[in-house]
Structures are given as structure tokens and as C-alpha cells.
Amino acid sequence: MKKICIVFLLTSIFSCKKSETKEVVIIESKTVKQSEMAALMLKMYDKNLENKKLVLKGETPKDFPDEFLNIHTAQLTDPSNRNSQFNAFSDFYLYSFQKVFNAPKDSLVLKHNDAVNSCISCHETTCVGPIPRIKKLLIK
Ligand code: HEC
Numbered sequence: 601m602k603k604i605c606i607v608f609l610l611t612s613i614f615s616c617k618k619s620e621t622k623e624v625v626i627i628e629s630k631t632v633k634q635s636e637m638a639a640l641m642l643k644m645y646d647k648n649l650e651n652k653k654l655v656l657k658g659e660t661p662k663d664f665p666d667e668f669l670n671i672h673t674a675q676l677t678d679p680s681n682r683n684s685q686f687n688a689f690s691d692f693y694l695y696s697f698q699k700v701f702n703a704p705k706d707s708l709v710l711k712h713n714d715a716v717n718s719c720i721s722c723h724e725t726t727c728v729g730p731i732p733r734i735k736k737l738l739i740k
Contacts (some may be wrong), residue, residue, distance in 0.1 A: 636674040641730075644668060648716060648737045651700060655712045655739060664701045669694065681726050689722035709739050 647668075651661045671690045676682060696711075696718040703711040716737045723731050 635677040637671075637676045640668070640670055640674045644671075644719070645734070645737070648712075648719075651712055651715075652737055652739060655700075655708045658705060658708070660703060660705065660708060661701055664698055668697065685725065686722070689718070689725070693718040693722060713738050 643665075647665060654661050671694065672687070693715070696715040700708070700711045700715050716734065719734050719737075720731055723734060
């Protein structure tokens with residue numbers, strides 16, 4: 601009788617552990633799903649939305665976020681995306697985006713749209729999904 605009890609106790613502990621590890625696996629796969637690059641992209645999206653609002657008010661955005669230079673190093677969901685073409689698009693984007701921060705008032709809209717179009721150029725070659733969303737950042 602005692603033996604059966606112990607076996608029962610052991611299996612119930614085991615089954616508990618199993619469901620615990622399952623939960624941990626689910627949580628882990630959720631965090632792994634968003635790469636460093638995806639997180640950086642979402643920040644870039646927000647910053648450009650902020651810039652769009654400023655530019656529409658005729659104000660020049662201040663403080664270029666240095667964090668965006670990490671586009672060259674942030675870990676990608678698919679690391680094979682980072683080839684020489686991708687690096688060229690990254691440089692072109694940083695170059696265009698920096699121009700928004702020094703733009704004279706009469707070319708603010710143009711510089712902002714140039715920066716957003718440089719996002720789209722890279723996306724056309726690597727990751728087409730977010731393009732309709734990125735286009736909303738353009739000032740018509
Ligand atoms: C050099 C290429 C490149 C440039 C420039 C670029 N992107 Fe991306 N973007 C990517 C890649 C690649 C991914 C997929 C990232 C991943 O899954 O690791 C991505 C993902 C995204 C996502 C989806 C993030 C998510 O939810 O998973 C958004 C939104 C986005 N980019 C917006 C932008 C915006 C806005 C800009 C310009 C301010 C921009 N991107 C510039 C290559 C680029």
C-alpha cells in the first residue's frame with residue numbers, strides 16, 4: 601500500500617513539473633519571437649510618427665536618437681538578411697534620417713518623406729509585410 605502511494609505521489613509531482621515546463625517554453629518562445637531588430641524597428645516607427653507630427657506643425661525634430669545606429673548590429677530574426685545590400689540600405693536610411701534633424705523649415709516635409717522612403721526601399725528587398733504601415737508615415 602505504501603509503495604503505491606509513493607508511486608502515485610511521484611507521478612503527480614511529475615505531471616505538475618511537465619505542465620510547468622510547458623508554460624516556460626511558451627513564455628520563452630514569445631520573447632524569442634521578437635528579435636532585437638524588430639524591437640528597434642518599432643522604436644524607429646514611433647520616432648518617425650513623432651517626427652511626422654512635428655513636421656506637420658512646421659517644427660524641426662531635435663535630438664537624433666543614437667540608438668538607431670544599432671541597425672548595423674541588432675540581431676535579426678533571419679541573420680542571412682545582413683549582406684552588403686542590407687548594409688548599404690542601412691547607411692542610406694541613417695543618412696536620410698539624419699538629414700531630417702538638420703533640415704531648414706522649407707524642406708522639412710521633403711526630408712521627412714525621403715527618410716520614410718528609405719525605410720520602404722530596404723523593406724522592398726527584405727521584409728515587405730510592414731510596407732503599408734510604413735507608408736502611413738509619409739506626408740502627402
Ligand atoms: C536596412 C533595411 C531596413 C531599413 C532601412 C528599415 N527596415 Fe524595418 N525591417 C527590416 C527587417 C529585416 C525587418 C525584420 C526584422 C526581424 O524580424 O528581425 C524589419 C521590420 C520592421 C517592422 C516590423 C517589426 C515587427 O513588429 O516585427 C516595422 C514596423 C519596420 N521594420 C518599420 C521600419 C521603419 C519605420 C523604418 C524606417 C524608419 C524601417 N523599418 C527601416 C529592414 C529594414
